[in-house]
Amino acid sequence: MKISVDYPRCEGHGLCAAQAPEVFDLNDNAELVYRFDGGEVPGDLVTVARMAVGSCPVAALREIS
Template sequence: MKVAVDWERCEGHGLCAEQAPDVFSLDDEGELIYPLENAEIPDDQVASARSAVGSCPVAALRETL
């Protein structure tokens, strides 16, 4: 599983970081940090990453193949 981020839509609400703190985080300015962009989400983080995608209030995250 991979997650694509629409950087234009992301408003830094941080719900993704709450749902999947090992996948997403926010920097000191509230900007999303997503080090796994273009990489597979580790198997043990897939469930939390899916929760993060579903929790984004502006639909800035989407699951990709």
């Protein structure tokens, strides 16, 4: 599974990081850090990653595969 992140749309709510801290984080400026940018989310993290994608209140995250 891969995730597309619309960084300009992200408002830094941090719900994704709360749902899947192994996949997402917020830096000191409340900017999203996607740990697998450009790569596949490891299989053992797919379920929490999907939950995190669904938790984004501004739809800045999207599953692409």
